Amino acid sequence: MKGFEDKIAVVTGSARGIGFAIAEAFAQNGATAVILDLNQEDVNNAVQKIDDAGLRAIGFVADVTDSEFISNVFKEIHKKFEKIDILVNNAGITKDGLIMKMKESDWDDVINVNLKGTFNCTQKVCRYMLKQKFGVIINITSIIGIMGNAGQANYAASKGGIIALTKSTAKEFSSRNIRVNAIAPGFIQTDMTAKLPKEVIDKYTAAIPLSRMGLPKDIANLCIFLASDEANYITGQTIQVDGGLVM
Amino acid sequence: MDILAKVKEIIVEELGVEESEVTPEANFIEDLGADSLDTVELIMKFEEEFDIDIADEEAEKLTTVGKAIEYLKTKLG
Numbered sequence: 111m112k113g114f115e116d117k118i119a120v121v122t123g124s125a126r127g128i129g130f131a132i133a134e135a136f137a138q139n140g141a142t143a144v145i146l147d148l149n150q151e152d153v154n155n156a157v158q159k160i161d162d163a164g165l166r167a168i169g170f171v172a173d174v175t176d177s178e179f180i181s182n183v184f185k186e187i188h189k190k191f192e193k194i195d196i197l198v199n200n201a202g203i204t205k206d207g208l209i210m211k212m213k214e215s216d217w218d219d220v221i222n223v224n225l226k227g228t229f230n231c232t233q234k235v236c237r238y239m240l241k242q243k244f245g246v247i248i249n250i251t252s253i254i255g256i257m258g259n260a261g262q263a264n265y266a267a268s269k270g271g272i273i274a275l276t277k278s279t280a281k282e283f284s285s286r287n288i289r290v291n292a293i294a295p296g297f298i299q300t301d302m303t304a305k306l307p308k309e310v311i312d313k314y315t316a317a318i319p320l321s322r323m324g325l326p327k328d329i330a331n332l333c334i335f336l337a338s339d340e341a342n343y344i345t346g347q348t349i350q351v352d353g354g355l356v357m
Numbered sequence: 358m359d360i361l362a363k364v365k366e367i368i369v370e371e372l373g374v375e376e377s378e379v380t381p382e383a384n385f386i387e388d389l390g391a392d393s394l395d396t397v398e399l400i401m402k403f404e405e406e407f408d409i410d411i412a413d414e415e416a417e418k419l420t421t422v423g424k425a426i427e428y429l430k431t432k433l434g
Contacts, residue, residue: 240398286394 113338114141118191120184121145122174122231123201125152127300128250130159131326132198132333137165139334141196144187145169174201174227177234184234193242196337197235199228199272200250204302209263217264224268225275232279236288245288246337249276250329251348253296253356269294273348280346289345291336296352298324319354360433364426367406371399381423389422407433 119136123129125147133143137160145160145167147153153169160167168190172183188194202224205216228249239245254262255269273292280290297303297314303323315323328351335341336349350356365379372389385391385399400416403409403425409432411419419425 237401240394282394285392 112140114139114334117141117195117337118187118193119143119196119198119337120187120194120231120235121198121200122172122227123147124198125149125156125169127302128295128298128326128329129198129200130156131330132200133167134160134163134165135327135330135334136196136337137163137167141166142191143167146172146174146183146201148173174199174230175222177230180230181234184231184238188238194235194238195242195244196246196248197231197239198248198250198333199231201227202250202252202268202302204262204265204305206261206265208261212263220264221268221271224265225271228272228275232275232290236279236283239283239288240286243287245283245286247279247288247290248333248336249290249292251276251292251294253294253350253352256294256348256350257356276348277346284345289336289341291341291344291346292348293329293332293336294348294350294352295329296324296350296355298326298329300326314355317355318352322353324351324353360429361426363406364403364422364429367402368399368422371395371402379422381421381426383422384420385422386420403429409433 114136119141121129121133121143124133124145133145137143143160143166145153145156148171150171153171157167157169170183173179203220205220207216232247249272251272252269254266255273258266276290276292283290315321332349332351336344365376368379369376372391372395374389378389383389385396400411404411407429415428419428
């Protein structure tokens with residue numbers, strides 16, 4: 111599928127993992143991928159990888175929790191391209207622990223990056239999308255935000271919050287032709303899930319009807335569809351990509 | 358700076374209305390067909406063009422063209 115030739119697609123947390131797969135997929139479909147992440151070297155490497163494939167990408171170091179900084183990054187992106195078509199709010203972290211043992215800072219950090227970061231980027235990009243009267247926002251949530259998980263109260267709350275934020279954003283901006291959807295990945299092979307103990311991975315894999323962990327590409331494929339005109343009548347939805355784990 | 362002319366220009370551009378409709382009594386929502394997002398965008402445009410900050414409590418009161426012009430004149434005066 112092509113058709114993103116003149117599109118500008120910003121993906122947060124896209125130096126590695128699912129975010130990179132999404133940025134790469136947009137570039138492969140003709141878009142200019144704008145990579146935002148925390149570390150300059152990681153950003154440079156990600157841009158280089160896409161560049162080496164003969165595709166278009168640029169990068170910015172950005173912390174999604176810093177509202178003013180994010181505002182300036184979007185201003186710069188808009189100045190350069192004169193529009194922003196697609197935003198994928200993917201930046202996310204985990205700081206797992208049982209509720210009784212969870213530090214206040216672990217709660218705050220996860221909510222700040224995952225939920226407030228999504229809000230910050232949405233608020234800043236909508237300034238431009240409103241004027242364009244066009245835009246697609248895709249928020250990466252998680253099946254954990256739907257089903258909850260012992261030891262991940264902060265992460266589950268942040269991801270559940272993203273689902274509600276997705277619906278509210280969709281309602282607020284629908285009159286301006288801005289579509290907002292969420293993708294809820296299940297267990298995907300990334301650095302984040304690589305940290306899990308083998309027995310946890312085995313347990314979940316056994317519970318997945320399609321009997322395998324997902325690949326970052328599985329998430330990227332849905333992003334491409336949701337951002338395309340084929341998905342013109344879809345907004346406010348949370349779509350699971352989890353091999354059937356939760357139904 | 359001719360505040361009046363600039364404000365009119367912004368309103369015409371943002372709301373897609375005729376300049377003749379932009380009278381001091383014209384209410385942004387009732388007369389000029391703005392919705393709630395339009396009014397937010399209009400305030401943001403005033404802030405940008407005149408390089409000022411308009412607090413939410415102040416913005417809520419700017420319901421007509423006349424009120425907006427008066428406010429901006431005082432603020433910039």
